[in-house]
Amino acid sequence: MHKIKMTTPLVEMQGDEMTRVLWDWIKELLIEPFVALKTDYYDLGLVNREQTSDKVTHEAADAIKRYGVGVKCATITPNAQRVEEYKLSQMWLSPNGTIRAALDGTVFRAPILVKGITPYIPTWKKPITIARHAYGDVYKNAELKVDGAAKAELTVTYPDGRVDKKTIADFAGAGIVQGIHNTDSSISSFARSCFNYALDTRQDVWFATKDTISKTYDHRFKDIFREIFEAEYAERFKEYGINYEYTLIDDSVARLIRSEGGFIWALKNYDGDVMSDMVATAYGSLAMMTSVLVSPDGNYEYEAAHGTVTRHYYKHLRGEETSTNPVATIFAWTGALRKRGELDMLPDLVDFAARLEEATTGVIEAGVMTKDLVGLFRSDVTPEGVNSRDFIKAIAERLG
Ligand code: NAP
Ligand code: MG
Numbered sequence: 001m002h003k004i005k006m007t008t009p010l011v012e013m014q015g016d017e018m019t020r021v022l023w024d025w026i027k028e029l030l031i032e033p034f035v036a037l038k039t040d041y042y043d044l045g046l047v048n049r050e051q052t053s054d055k056v057t058h059e060a061a062d063a064i065k066r067y068g069v070g071v072k073c074a075t076i077t078p079n080a081q082r083v084e085e086y087k088l089s090q091m092w093l094s095p096n097g098t099i100r101a102a103l104d105g106t107v108f109r110a111p112i113l114v115k116g117i118t119p120y121i122p123t124w125k126k127p128i129t130i131a132r133h134a135y136g137d138v139y140k141n142a143e144l145k146v147d148g149a150a151k152a153e154l155t156v157t158y159p160d161g162r163v164d165k166k167t168i169a170d171f172a173g174a175g176i177v178q179g180i181h182n183t184d185s186s187i188s189s190f191a192r193s194c195f196n197y198a199l200d201t202r203q204d205v206w207f208a209t210k211d212t213i214s215k216t217y218d219h220r221f222k223d224i225f226r227e228i229f230e231a232e233y234a235e236r237f238k239e240y241g242i243n244y245e246y247t248l249i250d251d252s253v254a255r256l257i258r259s260e261g262g263f264i265w266a267l268k269n270y271d272g273d274v275m276s277d278m279v280a281t282a283y284g285s286l287a288m289m290t291s292v293l294v295s296p297d298g299n300y301e302y303e304a305a306h307g308t309v310t311r312h313y314y315k316h317l318r319g320e321e322t323s324t325n326p327v328a329t330i331f332a333w334t335g336a337l338r339k340r341g342e343l344d345m346l347p348d349l350v351d352f353a354a355r356l357e358e359a360t361t362g363v364i365e366a367g368v369m370t371k372d373l374v375g376l377f378r379s380d381v382t383p384e385g386v387n388s389r390d391f392i393k394a395i396a397e398r399l400g
Pocket of ligand 2: 273274
């Protein structure tokens, strides 16, 4: 059979546990029979991260910067238990954190919609993509417990000795105090990533903060978004027929529930953390959520939003059948192949990505799915829960 050719390699990052198993099956049954796959391969599985003293993760991040597009399998973020389990010499950092820091990116998460799996919000017809700023605020805070009567102050000292000072509170008794920060450069990257992604996917951007209360901090976010939009994006947005809008966060939440979806919701770090779980759950399942890291200079890393599905992996190791949902991992591959095809002007590759996505959702709509989806499925067709490999085979048959 004639296989679709690629010109530039895709940066392929293999991962851990059940998703590592699914990864190989997806390549074997859904990609390699159809595409003459060219990849620059990095094994980010925990065993190899240990063997390379995590150098492999940094090399993979560099490769994404060099080639522009990567696809990543879920990986274990080591904790004390994993250090024990894998006999690690160190508690290596989260690979996602390392790659995010190297690319200076924003994470976009979007649900995969399938007929028969209806969102809990009946008016939502199209996906809502959450763009979460991944730097600063409460995630890089400095906080103190105040033991009793005290004065808390905010102090900024410049290299020339100039000092800016403000009283936070005059404590009459015990309490708590917290300092947070962000940088113009990180907020600007966040804004550009959101606007680039909007142009890429032809969707409106809604950005929301609480600038009426946080008149300097949140207001700075609002101003930077506005300035960058006006100076660099307004014309192209008009050309593409899409909009940028700023709304207060509480107003935005209310409008989101009444909307039909189909836009990018840009949120500060904490808001994005909380709201992405709300939106994912409302659409049905974390196993149906894609995630892409977009850097301001146009590098892309695609992955599933879920983890390595440890519980299923141990069943698999015991020789039991598992029904782990591979859809988000398949969509990570299609996202990366489509982007590679667009950048290299390979319409066959772009078309293949679309056909693989249609075959995947088509199989589910026809009633064949992994067991996690069976209880969510509402249709005239009676759903049949199958194991992961049979589900992937059904997609291959539909594709072939
Ligand atoms: P998880 O792997 O997402 O799994 C949590 C539970 O959600 C599973 O036990 C399963 O529920 C359900 N689930 C998730 N994905 C599924 C799928 N594709 N198909 C069917 N069910 C699915 O999260 P975790 O157990 O908290 O984390 C496991 C490991 O993944 C950890 O080592 C963590 O560090 C890592 N992790 C990596 C990433 C990443 O690389 N992006 C993200 C998150 C977590 P049931 O058991 O009820 O079937
Ligand atoms: Mg969270």
